Amino acid sequence: MNPPDRATARCLPVVEDDETIGRHLDIGPRGNGYASRSRTGSGALAAAARSVHDVLLLDLGLPDVDGLDVARTLRARFPDLLIVILTARTDDIDVIAGLDAGADDYLVKPFSLTVLLGRLRAHMRRRTITSPWREPIRVGDLVVDVTARRCTLHEHEVRLRPKEFELPAVLARHAGEAVSRETLMAEVWDENWFGSTKTLDVTMAALRRRLTGPVAQPYRVPRVTTLRGHGYRLELP
Structure with a gap:
């Protein structure tokens, strides 16, 4: 399956401060029509203020602000933004907190880039498919x-x-x-x-x-x- 067209997958920088993971996310998503990386939550908020985007890949453990606060802020500003949390936190309460903060999806590290890209394609495809149900x-x-x-x-x-x-x-x-x-x-x-x-x-x-x-x-x-x-x-x- 082809990745989303670059013109329709305007992605915020991946918010990830781990250098090793960040390099992989830089190469994988960028090579498939997505984005580059920001190391801080404030950087993501600044990018959102500058231009329109469709997707946010968000780590919760950021050096400047809590990733959940970033998710809540961007969800309030952009109701249609696709937010995917990438984190090492595995407890159920952390998953619930991330989803309650406005995330659409949640991937626990370590994860496969193939799985991540597959999830992104699935989410973007669902947003562009024309439903056969024409009548309300x-x-x-x-x-x-x-x-x-x-x-x-x-x-x-x-x-x-x-x-x-x-x-x-x-x-x-x-x-x-x-x-x-x-x-x-x-x-x-x-x-x-x-x-x-x-x-x-x-x-x-x-x-x-x-x-x-x-x-x-x-x-x-x-x-x-x-x-x-x-x-x-x-x-x-």
Whole structure:
């Protein structure tokens, strides 16, 4: 599979202060249409202020600021930015913290450059694929417009991050049906995903919070039911 076109994969510098890892990331992503490297969080923030980008590869252990703070800041400024965390932290709480800070994906060091590039291609491909679902999907008062990438409750827009939007887009197409964790991981993240699926749980929790906030109070909001050992189901009102 060909890498994303350079014109459509505007990547922030890889934020990585380890010299050895940094050299490999310089060579691998840059040679496949991505970017060069910054050693500090402040450097990444400065680069973001100068121009528009699509992707951020972010180490958490930076010398000047906490990588989570960088993720939160850039997520708030750029809701559509793809953030992939690269870190040696392996505890579940660290994974959850990274995803809660706004990351879309999480790779633990050491990792294969082949896996990293495959993940980036998968994420970018999902952002450019035209969905076959042309008509907005309505479940109760929830409307998912895949073509416009808008989610509304009785005409009030619900602001969702990219992965938070793609989850109801899949579930709404199968409203009332059980959707397995494997199906959601394949359709929303990567068909070749391996390892922990905690990213799904954290993103689903964030989606539920957004769908049950103040904007949802007067309306018929479909409930997402957890099916233990299998996946999730978007309930028909």
